[in-house]
Amino acid sequence: MTKFYFIKSKTQLLFILLVILISACFINNTAQAQYFGQNKVRYKNLKFKVYKTPHFEIYYYMRNDSLLKRFAQESELWYTLHQQVFRDTFKRPNPIILYADHPDFQQTTAIDGEIGVGTGGVTEGLKNRVVMPVMETNQTTRHVLGHELVHAFQYHMLLGSDSSGLGNINNLPLWMIEGMAEYLSLGKRDAYTAMWMRDAYLNKDIPSIRDLTESGKYFPYRYGEAFWSYLGSTYGDTIIVPFFKNTARYGLEYGIRRTFGYDDKTLSNLWKNSIINTYKPYLKDTSQIPPGHRIIDNKNSGEMNVAPAVSPDGKYISFLSEKDLFSIDLFLADAKTGKIIRRLTSKTSNTHIDEFNFIESAGAW
Ligand SMILES: [Zn+2]
Structure with missing residues (x-):
């Protein structure tokens, strides 16, 4: 699963302190609300077609041919890149279910459970299907695709091995799974992760x-990425698969010992020193x-206050x-004092609004 917590200040307003409470949004969206009889609301009946590439079957319904072709090319490109790390080949084409936008993706029946605005894509284990929308920017679509395809390779590796199965995924901490997907889709240097580590x-x-x-x-996404980035930079990316496999097979503690020759405390200290240095x-x-000066923070507003937009008159x-x-x-507030004037609109009072995409959007005047 890919989750994004980008904060984009769309204005030049420097004086707003953005307080992000990650734990409030970090809910495993696929695991909740799966009780019997509850179905997702579907507004559209989408007619999917299949576009085949050497390693993928892309299920799509959009009419934009050039977008689809570029997506198909990028799937193959990621396949080539990930294959070099995983040294694994898909014998059967891997399915990708592609939605034209995020609201359509949220209505998918390919996976159980509710999908929040923070979920960029999902890869499910049994059929290895990647389910994702076209994102707001090409760069984000590329990232989500690269991230999810790492999961496809991870599942493939667990299922294709004699000594491990899907159950071994329980041995792998989330930071290992998601951090690797981030590391292999964003690269060693990522400004966003660097911000967290600073x-x-x-x-x-x-x-x-x-x-x-x-x-x-x-x-787990940011710290996990930073940790894998340290491992890749120190031991080379050839350490990725053995470490992953050893942990899946023997658990984290012995997995570390077997891969690196020392214990988790030593490895932790090495990483810590590298962050400090x-x-x-x-x-x-x-x-x-x-x-x-702060005008909006958790004292007069919520724990998470994002996407500020200043009125033209300031x-x-x-x-x-x-x-x-x-x-x-x-919400609307006084730009000088931060006093909240009123709530402009809400998904609970406006039945036309399902959700505000707080990650990719902001108010406009
Ligand atoms: Zn993920």
């Missing part, structure tokens, strides 16, 4: 492998108190927040 260093909160695995506090120089001259600001209960709504 923050971890600044707050002296760099987790050990045990913390990553057990505490639930550390977002990387980010310490950047933070030498950093002011730890940001300039400006007097007002609109932003998305989960201030009231659990849905993310659009």
Whole structure:
């Protein structure tokens, strides 16, 4: 599964403190709400066709030929890249179910459970199907595709081995699975992950492998990616498959011993030192108190306040927040004082709105 927590400030407003409470959004969307008899609402009856490439069967319904062809080319390109790491070949074409946009994807019946706005795509284990929408930008579509295809290779590796099966996935911590998918789809250098690691260093909160695995506090996508990036840079990407396989087979602790020859504490310390050595120089001259003043934060609004948009006259600001209960709504505030004037609209009061995409959108004046 790919989840995104991008914050895009669409304005030049520098003085807003964006407080993101990741744990509030980090809910496994495929695992919840699967009780009997509940079906997803489907507004459209989509007529799927199949587009075949050497390694994929792409189920699509969109009429945009050039978009589909580019998507097909990118699928093959990712296949070539991932194949070099996994050294594995798909004997049968892997299905990809492609939706034209995110709302259509949320109505999919290919997977159980509700899909939130933060879920970019899903790869399911049994049929190895990748289910995803065309995203807002080509770059994001490419990333989600690359990420999900890593999962397809991971499943393929577990199922194709004599000594492991799908049950072995329980031995693999989430940071290993999702972090690898991020690492192999974003590369060694990712500004977004670097931002999180800088923050971890600044707050002296760099987790050990045990913390990553057990505490639930550390977002597995970002920390996992940083960890794999460290392993890839230090030991080479040829370490990926043996480490993954050893962990699937023997569990994390013995998997580390068998792959690296030392224990998890030693590996944790090596990683921690590498984070410190990387980010310490950047933070030498950093002011730890940001300039400006806070106008919106968890005291007068929600834990998560994102996508600020200032009115053309500079007097007002609109932003998305989960201030009231659990849905993310659009609020209006005074741009000078931060006083909340009112809630502009909400998915609970407006029946035409299913969800605000707080990751990719903002208010407009
Ligand atoms: Zn994933």
